[in-house]
Amino acid sequence: MTVPIYKLTLLGDAYVGKTAILVQYFCENWVPDYEPTVEDSLRKAPCIDGTPVLLEIFDTAGTEQYSSVANQLDAETDGYIIVYSITSRKSFNVLPALYDQLITLKGTKNLKIVIAGNKCDLNEERQVSTAEGQELAKRWGSNCAFFETSAKKRINCEDVFIQIVRIIAANRKLSTNQNKMHLLIVVKFCKNNNKFSIKFEISSTLKRYNLVCYITIYFL
Ligand SMILES: Nc1nc2c(ncn2[C@@H]2O[C@H](COP(=O)(O)OP(=O)(O)OP(=O)(O)O)[C@@H](O)[C@H]2O)c(=O)[nH]1
Numbered sequence: 390m391t392v393p394i395y396k397l398t399l400l401g402d403a404y405v406g407k408t409a410i411l412v413q414y415f416c417e418n419w420v421p422d423y424e425p426t427v428e429d430s431l432r433k434a435p436c437i438d439g440t441p442v443l444l445e446i447f448d449t450a451g452t453e454q455y456s457s458v459a460n461q462l463d464a465e466t467d468g469y470i471i472v473y474s475i476t477s478r479k480s481f482n483v484l485p486a487l488y489d490q491l492i493t494l495k496g497t498k499n500l501k502i503v504i505a506g507n508k509c510d511l512n513e514e515r516q517v518s519t520a521e522g523q524e525l526a527k528r529w530g531s532n533c534a535f536f537e538t539s540a541k542k543r544i545n546c547e548d549v550f551i552q553i554v555r556i557i558a559a560n561r562k563l564s565t566n567q568n569k570m571h572l573l574i575v576v577k578f579c580k581n582n583n584k585f586s587i588k589f590e591i592s593s594t595l596k597r598y599n600l601v602c603y604i605t606i607y608f609l
Contacts, residue, residue, distance in 0.1 A: 392434070393561075394443045395554050396465055400487060401472035402480035403451030406507040409540030410472065411448055414550055419541055425452045437554050444550065462494050468501040468553040474508045475537065478516040481506075481525075488529065501560065502526075502533040503553045509537040509544060532556055 399407040408426050412418055415433060429448040434441060447463065469491065473480040484504075491500055506522040508514075519537060526535035534552045538545040 392441050392443050393558070394445065395557055396445045396447070396463075396467045397470060397550070397553060398447045398449060398463060398466045398468075399470045399472060400449055401451055402474075402477070402483055405451060405472045405474040405477065405480045406538075406540045407451065407470075407472045408448055410470075410505060410507060410538060410546050410549065411446060413540045413543050413546040417543070419543070421541075426450045435550075437551055438558075442554060444554070446550075462490060464494055466495075467557045468503070470503050470505060470549050470553060472505045472507050472538075473517065473522075475506045475517050475522075476508050476511050476514040481517045481521065484525065497530070500529075500532060501553060501556045502529060503549045503556070504529075504533065504535045505545070505549050506535070506537040507540060510539040510542045532560065 399411060401407055403425065404423065408424075408429070409420065411429075411431065412420055415431060426448050428450060431446050431448070433444045433446065435444065436442070447466070471484060471487065473484060488502075491502075504522060504526050506517060506519070522535050522537065526533045534556065536545040536549050536552070538549060540546060
């Protein structure tokens with residue numbers, strides 16, 4: 390059995406809680422001290438919706454001092470977890486520019502995102518409403534979901550990872566089904582003397598390599 394691999398990247402401004410969410414998901418642990426991330430990558434093999442999967446998660450530096458966002462964007466990433474803090478208007482306001490960079494890198498169709506409005510335990514310091522987060526996710530389309538999270542109180546930390554995997558998996562399934570449909574639909578019949586030939590165009594993926602399969606049936 391081949392275990393599906395999901396490459397995920399955490400993005401967002403400095404100090405919003407990217408590492409804290411990751412630590413909660415990996416270790417069920419809360420680390421109150423702040424140490425800016427330079428770059429980190431972790432692997433986890435959970436079961437999601439009954440399927441064993443391998444997650445390769447890349448934690449990026451929100452601090453420009455360590456790395457610029459552009460340097461950390463990897464085109465191989467299957468899905469992004471974009472984090473802001475509900476206590477920081479600035480961390481929310483940088484998201485549209487980040488989104489534009491991702492669109493340039495991946496294109497709209499290939500972009501899968503979960504937005505996490507973190508530090509929701511600090512409601513009294515809130516600067517970004519829940520509705521604003523929801524509205525942004527809606528604007529970014531059907532391949533985007535939204536959660537408010539708290540790494541401190543372990544709220545929705547696991548859900549952001551489960552949801553991004555679900556979005557990616559649904560898209561992978563869809564593209565496989567589209568190829569199958571192509572195989573079923575594009576069957577051409579042409580009668581030639583007593584010869585009856587059927588032409589198959591296998592799939593759009595294989596078509597890239599000009600692989601077209603012909604099957605000829607003879608009527609005696
Ligand atoms: N109250 C509260 N504090 C949090 C939460 N998540 C993170 N913090 C705190 O916010 C600070 C920054 O958290 P990090 O996880 O290091 O933030 P980061 O986004 O990884 O920061 P960079 O590595 O600089 O990009 C730390 O002091 C955390 O303890 C949360 O959900 N609630």
